[in-house]
Amino acid sequence: MDAKPNTTPKPGCRPLDDAPYWAGETFTDSAAGVAIEVLSADGYGETVRVTKT
Known part of the structure; x- marks a missing residue:
């Protein structure tokens, strides 16, 4: 799952290079x-x- 789907990747990066979820x-x-x-x-x-809800 892309954590930042509305973000445009930086030049030279692939679409999911900025996808990770960060702490918090x-x-x-x-x-x-x-x-x-x-x-x-x-x-x-x-x-x-x-967590299972």
């Missing part, structure tokens, strides 16, 4: 009944919380 952002899929929240991120990976 949440993706919610109401149809599946889940929310994925990015809690933190560093140079080694991300910590996320997955």
Whole structure:
């Protein structure tokens, strides 16, 4: 899922290069009944919380 679907990529970038969710952002899929929240991120990976609603 593109976190920023209305953003135009910078020159030389592909459409999904700016798509990641960053710390503090949440993706919610109401149809599946889940929310994925990015809690933190560093140079080694991300910590996320997955919640079933």
